Amino acid sequence: MLTSTKRTPFTxxxxxxxxxxxxxxxxxxxxxxxxxxxxxxxxAIALVLLRKDLGITLGIAHINHLLRDKESDRxxxxxxxxxxSLELPFHPLxxxxxxxxxxxxxxxxxxxxxxxxxxxxxxxxxNGYTRTAVGHTLDDNAELVLMNLLRGSGPRxxxxxxxxxxxxxxxxxxxxxxxxxxxxxxxxxQAYVVDxxxxxxxxxxxxxxxxxxxxxxxxxxxxxxxxxNRVSRIMGEEDSxxxxxxxxxxxxxxxxxxxxxxxxxxxGFNGLLPALKRRIVRKAIQAVKGDLKRITxxxxxxxxxxxxATSPGRSLDLPGRVRIFKQSQTLxxxxxxxxxxxxxxxxxxxxxxxxxxxxxxx
Numbered sequence: 345m346l347t348s349t350k351r352t353p354f355t356x357x358x359x360x361x362x363x364x365x366x367x368x369x370x371x372x373x374x375x376x377x378x379x380x381x382x383x384x385x386x387x388a389i390a391l392v393l394l395r396k397d398l399g400i401t402l403g404i405a406h407i408n409h410l411l412r413d414k415e416s417d418r419x420x421x422x423x424x425x426x427x428x429s430l431e432l433p434f435h436p437l438x439x440x441x442x443x444x445x446x447x448x449x450x451x452x453x454x455x456x457x458x459x460x461x462x463x464x465x466x467x468x469x470x471n472g473y474t475r476t477a478v479g480h481t482l483d484d485n486a487e488l489v490l491m492n493l494l495r496g497s498g499p500r501x502x503x504x505x506x507x508x509x510x511x512x513x514x515x516x517x518x519x520x521x522x523x524x525x526x527x528x529x530x531x532x533x534q535a536y537v538v539d540x541x542x543x544x545x546x547x548x549x550x551x552x553x554x555x556x557x558x559x560x561x562x563x564x565x566x567x568x569x570x571x572x573n574r575v576s577r578i579m580g581e582e583d584s585x586x587x588x589x590x591x592x593x594x595x596x597x598x599x600x601x602x603x604x605x606x607x608x609x610x611x612g613f614n615g616l617l618p619a620l621k622r623r624i625v626r627k628a629i630q631a632v633k634g635d636l637k638r639i640t641x642x643x644x645x646x647x648x649x650x651x652x653a654t655s656p657g658r659s660l661d662l663p664g665r666v667r668i669f670k671q672s673q674t675l676x677x678x679x680x681x682x683x684x685x686x687x688x689x690x691x692x693x694x695x696x697x698x699x700x701x702x703x704x705x706x
Contacts, residue, residue: 351394354528358390358516362398365507367514368475370399374514375435375464375473378404378426380419380537383479385426386525387517389534391477392430403433405467405476409441409456415540422537435471437463461513468512480505480515483522486572487552494552498641499583504576521569590623597624605678606631613651613675621648628677629666638663651675 351359362368374391378384391402406423408416420436427434437459445455464476485504492501507518517525529536545551560568597612606628613624625647630636643662650660650668659669665680 361519372474373401375476377478380422382536385536387479405435408438486569489572503580608675632679633664
């Protein structure tokens with residue numbers, strides 16, 4: 345078991361990150377998401393060293409996604425032994441993510457993310473954990489910002505990984521580079537495991553990490569990682585400000601109407617600038633759908649085009665059973681109780697039934 349009250353530059357930096365972003369308070373019980381890789385292992389070691397000073401308790405969670413056969417089992421065994429050596433509670437989960445992704449018809453990455461945070465949420469609820477700490481780093485954020493830039497993302501995508509998400513997901517290593525993390529582990533003579541799939545170039549994220557960023561660092565800017573993180577911080581602050589402004593406008597043009605859904609004043613919406621319209625549309629969709637999954641920029645712009653069109657009676661169907669239509673001087677957002685294709689089939693059956701009755705009556 346590690347016992348140390350002397351802080352190092354690494355743990356001092358962790359403390360500064362915790363303080364600047366208000367990540368922990370005395371009495372918190374922190375669940376650590378540990379894969380066994382260097383980042384999450386360094387996170388666990390650092391917080392164990394700091395827990396007395398911070399007044400926190402810790403536990404470790406690990407998910408075996410059953411994606412890499414013996415390597416996945418090796419990682420689980422390693423993290424279990426790490427938890428034992430640190431005298432921390434160990435919470436494992438073994439789940440076939442590949443099969444689940446096929447059943448849900450979504451990507452492997454998205455499925456793994458959903459499983460991960462659902463597991464963390466369940467552990468926090470039933471074991472008294474108040475926060476969950478994960479091991480994202482300065483390099484991870486740079487990779488994501490660059491990947492989102494290549495995809496043509498807007499301000500939110502270029503804001504990268506937030507240090508704190510939803511008040512309970514915290515990232516104490518978001519200010520550390522991979523080099524700092526590896527040096528810390530060498531200093532502590534601490535072992536870790538390596539995910540062999542991180543070297544596979546079939547994944548865009550890996551090509552950015554292993555090919556594009558090293559090229560940019562060598563040939564264009566040796567401080568590319570730091571500069572991408574500066575862009576991330578600026579865009580995050582700008583996006584937060586713009587979102588607050590959009591929230592105020594959303595309240596002024598939202599009409600108070602009974603029943604589910606969101607109704608906006610059509611004239612008020614059409615009088616807005618394009619950037620503000622997009623944010624208002626996203627807020628309305630999130631209000632009825634609960635999230636913005638599978639909602640893309642073309643979807644958002646299609647809603648604005650619908651609002652501006654002069655022809656009556658048009659509607660727009662979006663992923664997640666969201667239907668948008670104009671009614672009088674109102675732009676309406678509604679989530680249908682059934683999948684939209686099922687509603688269409690039911691309407692056709694009803695129309696066929698009415699036509700059949702007409703034939704009999706004739």
